[in-house]
Amino acid sequence: MNQALIEARQAVVKWKPQLLLSAMQRYALAILSVSLALGISLLMKSFHVREVGIPLFLFAIAISAWYGGGAAMLALLLSCISFDYFFTEPLHTLYITGSDLPYFISFTSFASLVTWFSTVRRRAEAELRQARDELEIEVAERTQQASLLNLTHDTIFVRNMSDVITYWNRGAQELYGWIAEEAIGKRSHDLLRTGFPEPLEDISAELLRTGRWEGEIKHTKADGNVVVVSSRWSLRRDEQGRPTGIMEISNDITERKHREQEISALNEELAERTAELESSNKELESSNKELEAFAYSISHDLRAPLRHIAGFTELLKKNTASVLNEKSQRYVMMILDSAKRMGDLIDDLLAFSRIGRAETRQTMVGLEQLVQEVLTELRQDTGGRDIVWKIGALPVVYGDRSMLRLAFVNLIANATKFTRTRAQAEIEIGCRNQSPNQIVLFVRDNGVGFDMKYANKLFGVFQRLHSAEAFEGTGIGLATVQRIVHRHGGSVWAEGLVDQGATFFFSLSTFQRKESRV
């Protein structure tokens, strides 16, 4: 800034005309011009032209006076002496006769007047020049400042106390879309349709009291779009302390505001979702409790009458064995069968619901040993059958041992059940790695299989693809398997062909996971 000012001053100095002479030169000029005037006058006098003396001396004085007061005085003095000595009677003396005195005085007075005029004019000119120089400097400074203000990306404009814009920088032009010529002279609040965060009177009061104001305001651009700016106002005062204008420096924070709004909207949404989640969690909890009460009630109240039906039918059968005909005895048997089946259904249903309700107890479970246990248990029922078992290498997984055991019991029991019609049953249990943290286990048999179009029904509660006469069962086993696998975060599916065997797959994650409820 200082450097720029100095350069501006130097430019002004260079521009000055080189008419200013040194004092010595000015006095030399005075002597020279008077001498020249004297010489010419003497020359003219020798040709008897007498009346050119006075104008020539006046001219010499005027020339000297042009360049300075002191030189003019010298020229005046020299001219008076020369005029007195060479052209006033008696000649070649400095004596002035009474008759020539008015003439001499009028010459001196006129010469003095010329000198005075010239000096006054000179002084005025010097003052004028100085004023112009100062003006130039100020213009240069202002220009410099203005161009500096234009360099900033901030929006800066100045308005006077009547709200009329007096300065408008390039930042303002870029943000609002009006160039300086369009904006200057307009009322800023009208042009920009300013929206204030608080009453304008309060803002003005604060501005007048403290000289400053800061806040976020809304402006409307030339294209009609609204921008939000962070604005800092400062009050300018004149030398008497009267407020003269207000400088507004603003930054466009529309984007930031948008993002803030987006964030707060997202936060609100998050809070809403959390609330929803909490409420559905509560619903889930309460429906879980209801389910538990329901299961408890089934367990007590449904089994009792069933036990009575079975009990009294047994007693009836015993007491009437000798009197009932064969048909009636068959009816009694059918009642007992149905009661037993219903008992099984209730037991399985309760076990199934317990899987959904019970907490899982997660431990490391060696599946190889687990499967061997299951096989030992099931072999008691498959004694005498020709079954080829192929047991692959099985991993250790993280899960609830008793649940996983139940899953294998169901799948392997199914495999033995549905291969009952085979002369030689083949059952394969194996594992393959699906991904680094997921394994897929499978149980494959060469049994009666199923039609793939019913594959989606396999895992539903009470869904059966075979008649109870052909293959006994309640239709809950695979639903139980699915629920267990889901609670372990895995999935279950099956592949099969009618009379070509079936393969049941389920996936398990190999790393520890949080319990999920199904």
Next chain:
Amino acid sequence: MSTLGRILMVEDDPKDVELTMTALEEYNLANEVVVTRDGEEALDYLYCRGNFSTRSNDNPAVMLLDLKLQKVHGLEVLAQIKSDEKLRMIPVVVLTSSREEIDMVASYKLGVNAYVVKPVDFHEFVNAIKELGIFWAVINEPPPGSVKKN
């Protein structure tokens, strides 16, 4: 069969009472059975009050306790017995339809001596009652102060 201890049965369902009695009769265990129909009556019997104010105050050799009872729940009866100095020695067998783990855990926490789920199958049911009756009323030596019949 040397001596027969008195069995206190607490059962609100008359059909269950009949089936149980049938099973006990089959093995000649039924003649020392007292039946109370709800938790309150059972406590009346044990404290010799109400209808039972005139009975001798000996304790039964075993108590077969259903859980889902009217008025006073089986678990409350159990809690009352096990917190009473005079009654706590009575062997209590919970005999219930429910296989609910929550009931089982609660019963054992209160100090139950056995927990039996009534089988739906009649033969299994009769067998279970027989085993219970023989064990608790015949084989087991009841605590002092229990009613026994020679």
